[in-house]
Amino acid sequence: MRTNEEMFNELDRFIEQECNCDEQELIAILHRAQEIFGYLPMVVQAHVARKLGINVSKVYGVVSFYSFFSMEPKGEYVISICMGTACFVRGSDKILERVEQILGIKNGQTTADGKFTITTLRCVGACGLAPVLQINDKTYGNITPEDVESIIAQY
Amino acid sequence: MLVNVKINNMEFQEDSSLTILQVAKKHGIRIPNLCYMMKEEVDLEHKPASCRVCVVEVKGRRNLVPACSTNVANGMEIYTHSERVRRERRTIVELLLSDHPHDCLTCGKCGNCELQDLSVELGIKKLYITGPMSQENVDVDEGSLRRNASKCILCGKCIAICDHVQSVGAISATNRGFGTKISLPHDCVNCGQCVQVCPTGALQQIDDTRTLEKILADPTKYAIVNTAPAVRVSLGEEFGMAPGTNVTGKMITALRMMGFKKVFDTNFAADLTIMEETTEFVSRLKSGKNLPLITSCCPGWISFVETQFPELLNLPSTCKSPQEMFGAIAKTYFAQKAGIDPKDMVVASLMPCIAKKQELKREEGMFDGMHGTDFAMSAKCVAKLMRRCGIDDLANLPDGQFDDPLGASTGAADIFGNSGGVMEAVVRTASLWMTGQVPKAVEYHGVFGAHNTREAYVSLGDDVKLHLCVVSGLANARKVLEDVKAGRVHYDAIEIMACPEGCINGGGQPINKLYEQKDVIAMRKEGLRNIDRNKAIRVSCENPQIKTLYADFLGEPNSEVAHKLLHTHYSNKQQTFEEETND
Numbered sequence: 001m002r003t004n005e006e007m008f009n010e011l012d013r014f015i016e017q018e019c020n021c022d023e024q025e026l027i028a029i030l031h032r033a034q035e036i037f038g039y040l041p042m043v044v045q046a047h048v049a050r051k052l053g054i055n056v057s058k059v060y061g062v063v064s065f066y067s068f069f070s071m072e073p074k075g076e077y078v079i080s081i082c083m084g085t086a087c088f089v090r091g092s093d094k095i096l097e098r099v100e101q102i103l104g105i106k107n108g109q110t111t112a113d114g115k116f117t118i119t120t121l122r123c124v125g126a127c128g129l130a131p132v133l134q135i136n137d138k139t140y141g142n143i144t145p146e147d148v149e150s151i152i153a154q155y
Numbered sequence: 156m157l158v159n160v161k162i163n164n165m166e167f168q169e170d171s172s173l174t175i176l177q178v179a180k181k182h183g184i185r186i187p188n189l190c191y192m193m194k195e196e197v198d199l200e201h202k203p204a205s206c207r208v209c210v211v212e213v214k215g216r217r218n219l220v221p222a223c224s225t226n227v228a229n230g231m232e233i234y235t236h237s238e239r240v241r242r243e244r245r246t247i248v249e250l251l252l253s254d255h256p257h258d259c260l261t262c263g264k265c266g267n268c269e270l271q272d273l274s275v276e277l278g279i280k281k282l283y284i285t286g287p288m289s290q291e292n293v294d295v296d297e298g299s300l301r302r303n304a305s306k307c308i309l310c311g312k313c314i315a316i317c318d319h320v321q322s323v324g325a326i327s328a329t330n331r332g333f334g335t336k337i338s339l340p341h342d343c344v345n346c347g348q349c350v351q352v353c354p355t356g357a358l359q360q361i362d363d364t365r366t367l368e369k370i371l372a373d374p375t376k377y378a379i380v381n382t383a384p385a386v387r388v389s390l391g392e393e394f395g396m397a398p399g400t401n402v403t404g405k406m407i408t409a410l411r412m413m414g415f416k417k418v419f420d421t422n423f424a425a426d427l428t429i430m431e432e433t434t435e436f437v438s439r440l441k442s443g444k445n446l447p448l449i450t451s452c453c454p455g456w457i458s459f460v461e462t463q464f465p466e467l468l469n470l471p472s473t474c475k476s477p478q479e480m481f482g483a484i485a486k487t488y489f490a491q492k493a494g495i496d497p498k499d500m501v502v503a504s505l506m507p508c509i510a511k512k513q514e515l516k517r518e519e520g521m522f523d524g525m526h527g528t529d530f531a532m533s534a535k536c537v538a539k540l541m542r543r544c545g546i547d548d549l550a551n552l553p554d555g556q557f558d559d560p561l562g563a564s565t566g567a568a569d570i571f572g573n574s575g576g577v578m579e580a581v582v583r584t585a586s587l588w589m590t591g592q593v594p595k596a597v598e599y600h601g602v603f604g605a606h607n608t609r610e611a612y613v614s615l616g617d618d619v620k621l622h623l624c625v626v627s628g629l630a631n632a633r634k635v636l637e638d639v640k641a642g643r644v645h646y647d648a649i650e651i652m653a654c655p656e657g658c659i660n661g662g663g664q665p666i667n668k669l670y671e672q673k674d675v676i677a678m679r680k681e682g683l684r685n686i687d688r689n690k691a692i693r694v695s696c697e698n699p700q701i702k703t704l705y706a707d708f709l710g711e712p713n714s715e716v717a718h719k720l721l722h723t724h725y726s727n728k729q730q731t732f733e734e735e736t737n738d
Contacts, residue, residue: 046731055323055324057324057326058327060338064330065331
């Protein structure tokens with residue numbers, strides 16, 4: 001586990017060296033911050049705002065607008081089920097139901113041990129593989145509710 | 156390019172850079188709107204075209220167009236109030252009302268609400284569109300502001316003024332779609348400019364008039380009041396008088412009728428501020444340290460420097476504001492003289508400002524375990540309370556006089572309400588002390604390319620040449636501060652007022668719908684200048700009651716007693732978020 005200081009240092013390096021402290025890079029910076037911290041609590045938002053010389057309310061406006069950004073801590077593995085049109089017509093709602101059933105939590109929630117979080121998203125651009133499920137960066141395509149258990153068991 | 160247009164069958168020749176709304180207005184046709192805002196005094200045009208209330212019919216076009224963001228073009232035939240337009244406009248407002256609580260009777264904005272006025276204007280009698288409400292109808296109090304997201308129509312005027320005019324950026328739109336709402340303020344300075352532009356009851360100032368009513372009726376309390384310079388030229392507007400009308404005497408009578416035991420003048424404390432601040436300024440000039448001295452009368456500006464420029468906290472004068480100096484003197488010097496226990500005293504102030512409500516709570520301003528001021532009432536709120544006490548015809552009240560010993564003031568105090576006034580008052584006293592003469596008016600010239608920013612060179616004797624700056628509006632102040640920080644400019648003193656043009660345009664001032672705001676400001680400004688011109692004494696250090704105060708109580712300016720009661724300090728107030736706060 002990294003210390004807070006290390007995480008903030010990494011974020012600062014990214015903001016200064018790769019983004020030049022440019023306000024225009026806000027979304028890229030928030031993406032990186034969420035990667036580093038796992039979520040975007042107000043302390044992190046305020047830190048980003050001060051670094052860029054903008055008010056924290058502006059940062060908060062962006063964070064609250066995009067569903068990708070989360071202000072709640074997420075589990076170690078985020079299971080995202082695509083609810084885009086192609087995946088949905090090929091039964092991704094059934095996949096979601098099965099994931100919820102196996103983990104015993106609802107969409108948007110995190111398991112008590114902090115291991116899994118379930119989210120849904122709209123279209124990952126892999127409609128040919130519909131229905132699609134992602135666990136962190138790994139994508140599983142053409143899956144059926146029966147496949148879910150063995151996929152989760154890998155983690 | 157000049158083009159020919161026809162509006163409601165009248166022909167006009169106008170420039171094609173103008174919008175339909177602007178051309179119509181120029182020719183006396185009022186197109187209703189909720190989200191459009193033109194504030195010439197701060198050079199801000201806000202036209203998100205989001206409310207759609209200003210839609211008009213253009214012959215040959217299938218859809219109605221928003222007048223605020225459609226330019227006129229050659230041969231255009233426009234109908235601003237045709238049957239179709241009126242019908243569509245009514246539907247638009249009905250849709251807005253379908254997601255708006257219907258509690259007008261108990262809403263603080265009732266009678267002053269643009270949405271309510273529009274509903275009446277369009278003859279909406281029945282609300283037949285129903286559906287879920289996007290926000291819960293709850294008031295959330297934060298600082299001096301009361302926010303109710305369910306009353307918000309998302310016009311974005313508050314965000315525009317907070318971002319562009321004040322550069323505070325305390326609020327922004329959050330979430331999206333149906334759930335969009337204006338965020339809780341972060342690092343808000345409580346200037347109240349957002350309250351002044353909100354068309355509905357979504358942003359209001361906290362109204363504590365009911366508490367004050369109880370205090371005024373309590374025989375164990377000794378309630379006194381002091382009145383700020385900028386209110387005496389604006390309060391009359393709430394009672395039908397023109398902006399700038401001097402209602403000092405009538406205001407005094409009204410406050411006595413309401414039950415205040417003594418009516419004193421904040422101007423007295425303004426003269427006192429000048430004594431302390433000029434002394435401080437002269438000593439900083441001599442030492443060459445902590446320059447430029449920046450005025451500290453404005454609590455909005457003080458919050459701004461504490462949250463946005465914590466590295467410059469050595470520059471603001473350590474003088475408390477006149478409101479706070481008044482409270483301290485009232486609860487010590489006056490309480491002793493009158494034989495009253497300061498704990499039984501309630502000190503109220505009548506202010507053009509809502510940031511004053513926060514200033515009085517500052518721990519840094521406490522002395523002997525007490526706060527000086529207990530209540531800061533805005534001009535808007537006090538007018539409500541006056542009506543509640545049976546005062547409706549302010550113009551015909553007899554003129555009263557301020558009470559002794561905190562009621563006398565000089566012309567230098569009156570101009571505190573105008574941007575530039577505090578600086579001029581300092582120059583008058585400093586000049587008299589250093590050269591034995593009072594200069595004619597300080598001649599300012601605008602700073603090229605900067606709004607509401609003025610500079611002046613003033614000579615005090617042969618060796619002292621001062622470079623002064625006067626700036627109002629926090630976005631303008633930010634530019635000056637950045638320049639000072641980077642060493643691009645060198646000033647000896649800067650006056651900063653948070654509200655554009657100073658307290659006469661404060662966040663607690665009456666909202667005047669009969670005039671353009673820039674005219675209201677000009678008339679109030681002239682009103683204060685006139686009071687100054689007609690005063691027998693115009694230099695703070697010659698105020699006889701101030702002389703007595705120093706002789707009997709304080710000793711001399713910046714003495715130990717003066718430091719304890721009249722000076723303060725500042726600290727970094729950037730919000731830290733150690734405690735997680737979610738909106």
